[in-house]
Amino acid sequence: MRTMKTALSGVLVALGLAVGAGGAFGHGDVQPQPVNTDGLKPLGTEWVAENPYKGDAHAISIGASGFNQNCARCHGLEMISGGLAPDLRYLPQGKEGDEYFVERMKHGAVINGVTKMPAFDGVISQEGLWAIRSYIESKHEE
Ligand code: HEC
Incomplete structure (x- = not known):
């Protein structure tokens, strides 16, 4: 009984967070967090086609x-999706x-005019x- 209740409130919290995040993004008040990339080779502004840091332990921990x-x-968290967005371990x-x-x-990701991501x-x-991306690939599963 106790476990059931705990599990259920977990689901409700997750749903609340998802709705909150979606709404907040729509109004632009969820600020992206800067990523400190000290120690990584600088890449410039043109996108490179392939991950230059693939397998690099420092890049994975930053990622x-x-x-x-x-x-x-x-x-x-830890890339284990609760079903709200795709599970990126399978990318x-x-x-x-x-x-x-x-x-x-x-x-x-814009679906029917709504920004999902x-x-x-x-x-x-x-x-x-x-x-x-290096972090995502380090957690890859088939
Ligand atoms: C506000 C919620 C939200 C945030 C924040 C978000 N995503 Fe997403 N992401 C989604 C949703 C929803 C989809 C699926 C869209 C669709 O069905 O096409 C998606 C799809 C993706 C996909 C394609 C996956 C696939 O299997 O098709 C990648 C890759 C991705 N996201 C990476 C990221 C990365 C990296 C970040 C952080 C830098 C991020 N996302 C942040 C909601 C989010």
């Missing part, structure tokens, strides 16, 4: 914190996943976004 601050409220590895990732960072290009640096 983990960048992800948990900017993406986890929709995609789940393809390598170049295919990289290209898809860049498209999403540029355009976000904001674009991050120009909001978080390219270095920060590839660090997040």
Whole structure:
């Protein structure tokens, strides 16, 4: 009984957060958190086609914190999605996943005119976004 109740309130909290995050984004008052990319090779402003930091332990640790601050409220802490947004552990590895990732960072996700996910290009640096991609790929599952 006790467990049931705890589980249920967890679900309600998750739903409340999701609705809160969505509404707040619509009004532009959820601020993206900057990602500190000290120690990563600078990339400039042109997007590179493939993840330059793939497998790099420093990039993965930067990406983990960048992800948990900017993406986890929709995609789940530690990337384990509660079903509100796709579970990114299943994003393809390598170049295919990289290209898809860049498209999403540029355009976000707009469905029927509703912004389900904001674009991050120009909001978080390219270095920060590839660090997040490195973290995502490090957690890949088939
Ligand atoms: C406000 C909620 C929200 C935030 C914040 C958010 N996303 Fe998303 N994201 C979504 C939703 C919803 C979708 C699915 C859209 C669709 O169905 O096309 C999505 C889709 C994606 C996809 C495509 C996944 C697939 O399997 O098609 C990627 C990659 C992605 N997000 C990465 C990120 C990253 C990286 C961040 C943080 C920098 C982030 N998202 C932040 C809501 C969010």
